Amino acid sequence: MSAGAFELLKEKSGFREFRLLSNGLSVLLFPNRVAPVATFAVVYHVGSRNEAVGHTGSTHLLEHLMFKGTPEFDRAKGTAVAAVLEAIGARFNATTWFDRTNYYETIPSDALETALAIESSRMRRALLRDEDRVPEMTVVRNEFERGENSPFQVLYKQTFATAFREHPYHHPTIGWRSDIEGVATSRLKEFYDTFYHPNNATAMLIGDFEELDALAAIERHFGAIPPSPRPIPQVYTVEPAQEGERRFTVRRAGQVAWCGLSWRTVEARHADTPVLAVLGNILGGGITARLHQALVEKSLALSVTVVPWQLRDPALFSVFAPVRPGVEPSQIEAVVRQEIARVAAESVTEAECEKARTQIEAEVVFDRDSTDQIAASLSEAIAVADWEWYADYPAHIRSVAPADVQRVVLEYLHDDALTVGLYLPKPAGSPVDSEDGGKEPS
Amino acid sequence: MSANAPHRAPFAEAVRSRTLANGARLFVLENRFNPTLALSGSLRAGRLYAPPDRRLIASLTAGELMKGTARRTKLQLAEDLEGRAASLSFSSDASDPVGVDLGGSALSRDADLLLDALVEVLRMPIFPAEELDKEKKRLVGAIRQQQDQTSIRAYEAAMRRIYPAGHPLYRHKGHERIAKVEALDRTDLEAFYREHYGASSLALVVVGDVDAERVLDRLEAALESWTAGPSPTLAAPMVPAPVPSSETVEVPDKASADVVLALPADLTRTDPDFLACSLANSALGQSSLTSRLGVRVRDTEGLTYGIHSGFSATHIAGPFTVSVTVKPEMRDAAVASTLDEVRSFVAGGMTAKELAEEKSSRIGRYKVDLGSNAGIAAALDAAIYYGFGVSYLDEFPAKVAAITREQADAAFARRVKPDAFTVVSAGTFRAAK
Numbered sequence: 001m002s003a004g005a006f007e008l009l010k011e012k013s014g015f016r017e018f019r020l021l022s023n024g025l026s027v028l029l030f031p032n033r034v035a036p037v038a039t040f041a042v043v044y045h046v047g048s049r050n051e052a053v054g055h056t057g058s059t060h061l062l063e064h065l066m067f068k069g070t071p072e073f074d075r076a077k078g079t080a081v082a083a084v085l086e087a088i089g090a091r092f093n094a095t096t097w098f099d100r101t102n103y104y105e106t107i108p109s110d111a112l113e114t115a116l117a118i119e120s121s122r123m124r125r126a127l128l129r130d131e132d133r134v135p136e137m138t139v140v141r142n143e144f145e146r147g148e149n150s151p152f153q154v155l156y157k158q159t160f161a162t163a164f165r166e167h168p169y170h171h172p173t174i175g176w177r178s179d180i181e182g183v184a185t186s187r188l189k190e191f192y193d194t195f196y197h198p199n200n201a202t203a204m205l206i207g208d209f210e211e212l213d214a215l216a217a218i219e220r221h222f223g224a225i226p227p228s229p230r231p232i233p234q235v236y237t238v239e240p241a242q243e244g245e246r247r248f249t250v251r252r253a254g255q256v257a258w259c260g261l262s263w264r265t266v267e268a269r270h271a272d273t274p275v276l277a278v279l280g281n282i283l284g285g286g287i288t289a290r291l292h293q294a295l296v297e298k299s300l301a302l303s304v305t306v307v308p309w310q311l312r313d314p315a316l317f318s319v320f321a322p323v324r325p326g327v328e329p330s331q332i333e334a335v336v337r338q339e340i341a342r343v344a345a346e347s348v349t350e351a352e353c354e355k356a357r358t359q360i361e362a363e364v365v366f367d368r369d370s371t372d373q374i375a376a377s378l379s380e381a382i383a384v385a386d387w388e389w390y391a392d393y394p395a396h397i398r399s400v401a402p403a404d405v406q407r408v409v410l411e412y413l414h415d416d417a418l419t420v421g422l423y424l425p426k427p428a429g430s431p432v433d434s435e436d437g438g439k440e441p442s
Numbered sequence: 443m444s445a446n447a448p449h450r451a452p453f454a455e456a457v458r459s460r461t462l463a464n465g466a467r468l469f470v471l472e473n474r475f476n477p478t479l480a481l482s483g484s485l486r487a488g489r490l491y492a493p494p495d496r497r498l499i500a501s502l503t504a505g506e507l508m509k510g511t512a513r514r515t516k517l518q519l520a521e522d523l524e525g526r527a528a529s530l531s532f533s534s535d536a537s538d539p540v541g542v543d544l545g546g547s548a549l550s551r552d553a554d555l556l557l558d559a560l561v562e563v564l565r566m567p568i569f570p571a572e573e574l575d576k577e578k579k580r581l582v583g584a585i586r587q588q589q590d591q592t593s594i595r596a597y598e599a600a601m602r603r604i605y606p607a608g609h610p611l612y613r614h615k616g617h618e619r620i621a622k623v624e625a626l627d628r629t630d631l632e633a634f635y636r637e638h639y640g641a642s643s644l645a646l647v648v649v650g651d652v653d654a655e656r657v658l659d660r661l662e663a664a665l666e667s668w669t670a671g672p673s674p675t676l677a678a679p680m681v682p683a684p685v686p687s688s689e690t691v692e693v694p695d696k697a698s699a700d701v702v703l704a705l706p707a708d709l710t711r712t713d714p715d716f717l718a719c720s721l722a723n724s725a726l727g728q729s730s731l732t733s734r735l736g737v738r739v740r741d742t743e744g745l746t747y748g749i750h751s752g753f754s755a756t757h758i759a760g761p762f763t764v765s766v767t768v769k770p771e772m773r774d775a776a777v778a779s780t781l782d783e784v785r786s787f788v789a790g791g792m793t794a795k796e797l798a799e800e801k802s803s804r805i806g807r808y809k810v811d812l813g814s815n816a817g818i819a820a821a822l823d824a825a826i827y828y829g830f831g832v833s834y835l836d837e838f839p840a841k842v843a844a845i846t847r848e849q850a851d852a853a854f855a856r857r858v859k860p861d862a863f864t865v866v867s868a869g870t871f872r873a874a875k
Contacts, residue, residue: 032475033475034473034475034476034813034814035450035809035812035813035814036450036809037809037810037812037813067731075737075741080732082729082731082732083732083799086729086731086732086799086803087799087802087803087806088802088803088806089802089803089804089805089806089807089808089809089810090806090807090810091807091810091811106810106813107806107810108806108809108810111806134744135741135742135743135744136744137744138744138745138769138772139740139741139744139746139747140747141769142698142745142746142747142748142767142768142769143747144697145697145698145767145769146697146698146747146748146767148696148697148698149591149592149696149697149698151590207813252695253693253694253695254590254695255586255587255589255590256583256586256587256590285524286520286524287516287517287520287524288517288520288521288524288525296580297576299576299579299580302580302583302584302587322583322587324579324580324583325582325583325586351525354525355521355524355525358525358526358527359524359527361527362527362549363527365476365477365478365549366478366547368476368478369476369478369480369814369815369816370813370814370816370817371813372813373814426695
């Protein structure tokens with residue numbers, strides 16, 4: 001490694017953050033010798049949040065095309081990215097979400113060079129050929145269709161589309177169907193050229209490695225890539241305050257209704273984020289949780305999921321439940337409202353808070369059982385805030401008290417900030433008379 | 443690349459084990475990198491041992507174990523475990539007709555809490571009637587929810603077609619299962635528990651930041667007085683001859699359809715051909731991105747997001763299936779391409795390059811999968827459950843390396859006859875043009 005190729009920016013809780021001076025690539029190292037294995041991941045600060053009408057889903061479609069070829073890793077030459085990674089036994093994938101796109105591979109630690117070569121190659125040298133996009137568009141469209149098969153996915157997508165009108169969280173990461181079908185390869189290329197640069201990315205290496213060797217290898221593979229020629233465009237759209245309850249209904253054929261209640265809350269960096277996480281656990285974390293007791297144990301819902309969404313911009317606090325057949329969905333809504341009102345009026349107990357704090361802190365400890373789990377958690381933290389947010393999270397959780405929980409309920413979980421969504425099975429309309437399907441109970 | 447890469451002693455040396463007089467087998471591996479532990483285990487009380495017309499007694503008995511013991515109610519147990527971020531689960535389903543899976547995790551400071559709860563639940567469950575009533579209501583709803591899922595509808599219909607009623611892999615229709623659930627009461631579960639649970643088929647694996655001898659002592663003290671129970675035999679059902687057929691299950695309002703191509707395959711996990719078949723399958727269809735089916739049907743033709751093939755081999759020989767999701771209009775094209783690829787694979791076998799890549803992939807993935815306490819516990823548990831012993835983990839890479847192309851091709855072709863598939867689709871085809 002050439003002397004001074006990296007600047008050490010900060011270290012904390014076992015993490016060391018460097019900057020590659022030649023191009024601004026952020027590099028995060030976390031040695032963890034649990035096994036002769038390492039996870040290398042690159043997080044790009046681009047997600048569906050950076051899209052607009054006409055090219056929704058582009059970030060995700062582009063992520064698919066990133067497997068299709070670079071000059072060095074090309075199916076036509078028998079060196080497709082996936083084939084090369086598969087041959088070394090890597091556990092690998094890429095995922096796209098509101099605030100980021102990530103590419104990762106967990107590998108035997110002696111195969112690190114392969115991972116670095118692939119990620120370096122596709123950072124700036126993806127071929128993005130139209131002949132690759134055409135068949136991949138229908139692959140992604142089938143992924144979209146699979147999502148549409150799921151009542152839960154339909155409900156949460158519609159929830160975001162209703163709660164956000166101006167901010168790009170309005171549209172789902174997979175995109176709208178007609179945008180997936182219609183977007184041109186040139187638009188994807190433009191997107192790639194705008195956002196895929198070292199100064200808009202964080203590379204992380206977790207697991208079994210020697211720091212000096214690893215930094216030298218990272219410099220060798222990434223050091224020559226220039227920074228972006230123009231500043232990375234920033235999202236400036238702000239969702240205004242919600243000024244009244246919103247409701248929607250989706251009706252499709254099916255057996256089971258779903259009910260969802262979501263309130264507008266805060267961005268991940270906000271000081272109330274850990275409080276909302278504790279509230280989420282008290283309401284939905286396990287059999288002992290309040291909403292499990294009030295809905296599942298009372299045989300009103302089949303299950304209940306509470307999601308304190310943590311995103312870069314202000315997000316939602318959601319409760320989703322499939323309704324037990326025979327129960328009116330309005331009963332679920334009423335019970336959730338009662339339970340929220342009970343926290344607002346009476347707060348929560350210290351014992352509940354302690355259970356929640358313990359569980360959330362333990363998740364961070366369990367993360368460290370495997371390199372890919374740390375990488376996954378860290379990717380999300382980097383996308384919505386930064387790595388220190390992850391490192392400091394347990395301490396912030398530890399400081400949450402019952403009075404804080406009551407305060408955030410009063411502050412955020414009120415009716416004016418609420419979106420209620422119902423997914424209702426259509427009354428048995430068109431007869432279904434196939435040998436099997438027609439005989440199912442309805 | 444690390445000069446100090448963690449060196450692991452052979453598992454056969456590092457794993458401490460003990461077999462109790464009642465037959466219970468205990469295995470502990472100290473892995474002190476992180477203050478956690480993972481628990482994995484099994485006993486033989488799956489649906490194979492339940493009456494053929496009421497197989498679901500086995501899964502309900504396993505599922506209801508945590509609903510209360512002679513010492514603690516369900517809620518007390520949950521409070522004690524959840525309060526310490528520990529988890530414990532028991533499950534049994536049709537994917538393995540023989541076993542009940544035990545799983546758990548905890549911070550290592552709570553190892554005793556987890557082990558004590560495990561033994562208490564295994565030894566003194568009380569199957570409270572009110573809990574079973576709640577579970578029955580939930581399950582009826584869950585079965586109805588499954589009727590909306592094209593993947594489940596296609597798979598279950600395929601299993602009905604390729605296995606005879608009474609076979610442990612046969613799946614009843616949703617409304618039949620609902621009737622069976624509604625007819626159950628707690629005495630059914632209690633009787634099944636009495637007849638089929640006991641130490642003789644129990645194997646427990648603990649991996650993590652623990653003192654191995656201490657864990658063995660604690661488990662021995664808690665389990666040594668447990669009844670041995672039955673020694674479950676493996677009366678493996680006959681593998682039926684394939685009778686190709688096809689069926690379309692209409693599920694309304696579904697944008698994506700699921701297609702399952704299935705045939706009964708004569709392959710158990712303990713069959714000497716298992717690894718050879720498994721490597722051949724990896725080349726054919728394990729990965730949507732790199733296997734032949736994925737490269738053709740997804741990557742080249744763009745017909746699907748996901749296509750996978752695989753053997754379902756446990757102590758019981760299960761089906762070989764190819765599953766693919768499609769836009770309903772593209773079903774016929776996807777099925778034709780799939781069958782075409784299977785035919786040419788069976789006729790021509792793997793290439794030398796494919797075999798070499800599948801071997802290096804399997805050996806590399808094996809290292810990656812052993813990268814966590816839970817991963818090691820699962821691998822040890824499986825090796826013990828299938829009677830291979832702890833040393834299997836040390837021998838695995840050599841076993842993979844020894845497989846020849848002739849062996850893999852012949853073993854695969856003996857079991858997968860491209861003209862023997864039953865093809866079931868589930869989705870919205872009526873409106874499709």
